[in-house]
Amino acid sequence: MTSEPDNYSDRVYRSSGAIVGGALLLALIAWLGGDALVRGSGRSPFIALAVVCAMAPLIVAFSLRPAVFANQAGVRIRNPFRTVVAPWSRVESVRAGYSCELVADGVRYQLWSIPVSLRARSRANRHNQRLAAGEQPKGAFGIGTANTTDTGPRSAPSDAAVSELKEMAEQNRERPDAEGQVTVTWAYELIVPAAVGVVGVLVLWLSA
Template sequence: MTPGNSTERPQYAPRAYRSASAIVSGVLLLALAAWLVGDAVYRGEGRAPWLALAGLLLGAPLVIAFTFRPAVFAGEERLVVRNPFRTITLPWSAVVAVRAGYSAEVLTEDAGKFQLWAIPVSLRQRKRAARRQSRVAAEDPFSRSTASAHSADAVHKPVRAWSDQAVDELRELAERNKENETASGEVSVRWAFEVLGPALAGAAVLAVLLLIG
């Protein structure tokens, strides 16, 4: 920002959202698949090794699509939503609302709504956050001890589930950047052929192996 120029907008670092539990699940699933396929290739007979390899070619891209791939990137000009099979680029001017019910979604005027796979809504996390907030509120906020003083401050700062916090941040970014001249444009959707291609190839090979008996 140029000194003395108050008309320039403040710049904020881009934000990225991913599900840590999904990434951990993806690592475990790929490790299990590699072990099973390796065992089938090493010990299997006849068509078993080929069936195992074809199954891996089909299954690995799907595991990656649903665990590693989902992400949400929020910058000053646009929101990029990377779902399992599609990447959606939404200028902030096209975003009508961001909400979290049973799933996190972004709504647009012309292109409809898109689910945010990278921000899964967990009812368990919501209940855990509500219980924690209740415990904090039950503590004595008038105690002079340092611990209770921090608890008293926490009463005024509601404990939220991670998904709800993320949606609140995206909603704030949408409101702040909606009138930004550089945040205009049309919604674009691109299919993830780098995921669909290998998965379809694996399905085709697996089908041929099963048909030829």
């Protein structure tokens, strides 16, 4: 997961793994679809076009699109098919369990771009337990000892991101520019092409 500057915000949270995986899937579907369009015969090119139209928006929605943008005024959550903008004055809590979520005006919104890794959380907990017991932290893969500079407490990436968002909410909740209403908008630019592609695949399949 990466945190980087953005024009809208001071911090941006995205999953690097999801971005890489999405880019690879898009490249694969483009290659397979292009090959079917060029070499296919009969209905094959039309089916390939419909499949690409259905799959590409879904891949973008679940891998490249999710992000969380946070600044002093509030947070913008870009999930697969909708975008939620919540001023800090409306944010009640930010928490990480088996998934990360934000509660605003009594409604829970998942943070798709901040995935929870139970393995990373477990490693961080073991590291912190060793420090608390006065033991030397383990190195990579539990072998040897850690770097001598790695002597502070650790947090899993998702937990660290949630802690930062909590801190921003607490610090900025009373700001005048943190007032407003929670707004939700839908990503029709992805929903419509995906729906058209699915309908096209079904029509071509049933008419075969």
